[in-house]
Amino acid sequence: MFPEADAVAPAVTAVFTAVLTEGPISRVALARRLDLSSGAVTKAARPLIDLGYLEELAATERTGPGAGRPASPLAIRADSEFFVGVKITADELIGVVCDLRAQVRVSAHRRLPVADADQVLTQLGELVDDLLDGPGDYRARTRRLGLAVSGDVDPITGLVRYSPFLRWHDVALRERAEKITGLAVTVENDVKALTIAEHWFGEGVGAESFALVTVGAGIGCGLVVGGRLVSGAHGVAGEIGHIGIDVDGPDCHCGSRGCVEAIAGAGAIVRQARLCSGRPSLTFEDAVELARHGDVAVCEVFARAGDAIGAGIAAVANLVGPARIVVSGEGLAAYDLFEPHIRAGFQRRAFGAAADCPLSIRPLPFEEWARGAATVSIKALVAAG
Amino acid sequence: MFPEADAVAPAVTAVFTAVLTEGPISRVALARRLDLSSGAVTKAARPLIDLGYLEELAATERTGPGAGRPASPLAIRADSEFFVGVKITADELIGVVCDLRAQVRVSAHRRLPVADADQVLTQLGELVDDLLDGPGDYRARTRRLGLAVSGDVDPITGLVRYSPFLRWHDVALRERAEKITGLAVTVENDVKALTIAEHWFGEGVGAESFALVTVGAGIGCGLVVGGRLVSGAHGVAGEIGHIGIDVDGPDCHCGSRGCVEAIAGAGAIVRQARLCSGRPSLTFEDAVELARHGDVAVCEVFARAGDAIGAGIAAVANLVGPARIVVSGEGLAAYDLFEPHIRAGFQRRAFGAAADCPLSIRPLPFEEWARGAATVSIKALVAAG
DNA sequence: GCTCAATAATTTCCTTCGTCAAGTATTGAT
């Protein structure tokens, strides 16, 4: 974080993170929150203020009896530094520039003719240049780039071990992206990146445990337990899409059957809608159209899909008991069709107090994936990379 | 831990825990393991040796080229202190005295006519007296008692919030047990206690994440993620028994249907075996008998149950990816009947590398529950209670 | 047997971090 410093006092990181996620907050409140003395907070905050990451807000008016000296809350200086985030998919690069509060300032995207690593890296370089040299002139105040890729990614080494969608094997993404862009690069799995973003800047703020479920072509899940992202000892975690909820359910491409994804994945929905509508070339959008116009059979497809997602979420709630769960469907807002079924399926299967777990269900603008990527580079700054 | 000390340097706790779980180990190896300097280990170990908890073993012969000074590994002095553990069930108290290595030295049990809290506490006092004043004369070297209770328990306050089997509501178990026994009492949920025991002294040793699945009347699961026991934000976690794996499955007492427990719980197995054998008063043991003598229908009941357990375990592996999973059936060793089906059901549903997760399946002597209770009091000592 | 390289453990010194307690700043109420 600081020039030439690789690690930084834990209190400094803790203060930075807390101000970042818990908005303007006084030193005394921070001390309580972080279980530190107020003196320690003062000391930890100083270098952050000196470096321009934090600022002191004007004193707030106090309430209550007695009164006392008003707090001068610490706040993030959002424009102290900017971060590029890029989500890499098989046919597109989506890029954003975010400020330190993870607010998107500029966005851009590029279609990819092929997902070949060389091509992607060239296009990535151009996309980053477009973003940084375009309006706003962020170049001078940007040092970091976060990349989000689906598949098996090692954030430590920046290596993409295997990405089925991109057909990548052992691509040294960080190294190559750093060479091309000149920025400090952080690489992370896309769902994990989105989970971190939601945990730091979204609805997961303050939650000690938290789950994010993504519904789209695949169905994924990012998990935060004990304040830390769960990674899985064998590299597998959050595979909510491949939990079996119906022993007699349809075959899944994973080799099992009755998986959530085999019932509620976009592909599964299209397949079922084609069957019951008799239109073999029907698309997902067509299915949505039909359902919205009251096609009973297609509505039933969405209902079953929603129920399956609810079942998967209930499994998460019953097993790890997160403080809250966010369900976010990518692409268009079509998922409002099965939202009530997700809730019903969840409620029916949640055990005891697990049913109290608040559920947020909302569409996910595609740009969010890129914002997630930017967030991991913010996290890298805070951790003092 | 130390007289009049409530908290203790983290390094001391870390060294104590590592020696406890990772057997005799040299200071240098500890330093590597704990990411400390060797000097820090020397300092942290000294008070533990002075207090008699650790001892230095004779130097071991060294191998390899060059050689060097032989290590003098640190080892636990197992008989430096003893711990009572009692598992409280609705009709029985099972108690043990363990040494510091969690080896059972004495055990005893008492039938309970009623599970009324007053009665239980009286009986508990007598049981502890029997254990400590019987052969071995452990009284003088025993200061701690661990209690394991099923249901919703607060280990911080020692309060049993709600225990369905015992029909207890808000019983101040720690306070009352301390008054009766004169020992420092730790209260914990039974499955969690067993999970800690397995994580510290059993097959979970060294695992950063770990799951213990208990199969009996109910089907439960203790989860360790990031080295810490998962508790669930709303007090619910590890409810593997109420994951739904069959949308058309049998009704479960929890209100949902197709739960693992509704297919593989002891009650469910008896119910199904009665149906297909036509013997309305058949017991669990009878069902085992029939299956072992080749009754095809009853074998099928066990096969389905095993498959359901496998499905639950696969859900755990897919979601949190523990480094290993132990499945332990309580009571008699009848569960060998469906062991292969558990493995098959798991393998079929585990996604990708999750299938690599090693599975141990073995019967669970009932005394193990009490040993788990003793383990939480050992943990309390180490944490410096 | 002597020397040397290798490894283990200890010791000493020093830095860092954070607490504690005293002191300063700023407000509303009386």
Added chain:
DNA sequence: ATCAATACTTGACGAAGGAAATTATTGAGC
């Protein structure tokens, strides 16, 4: 104006752990 209440700062202190020199103990090579 004074006082109580609250926020923040400061500086002395202590505890914890790192770095590196020192001591301890072995086997290998001569």
